[in-house]
Amino acid sequence: MDLMRAPVHLETIPGATHLFEEPGTLGQVAALAREWFSRYLTPEGAAEGVQEAPL
Structure with a gap:
């Protein structure tokens, strides 16, 4: 998540396992x-909050 250049949010799906079966x-x-x-x-949407990552 630290390397993303766009805003990120971790979302959990209640009751889901790692394979989403x-x-x-x-x-x-x-x-x-x-x-x-x-x-x-x-x-x-790209203009909404996307920041350039430092090189």
């Missing part, structure tokens, strides 16, 4: 990932 858990992970990618890796 429980019903609905993988869908929740996918929705959270989609939201993050849309916010920080699209031209509209």
Whole structure:
């Protein structure tokens, strides 16, 4: 997380194990990932809080 150049947030999915085999858990992970990618890796969202990492 320290190396990310965009804002990060650790989210837990209640009842999920590391493989997300429980019903609905993988869908929740996918929705959270989609939201993050849309916010920080699209031209509209990229301007929102992304900071350049020092070289």
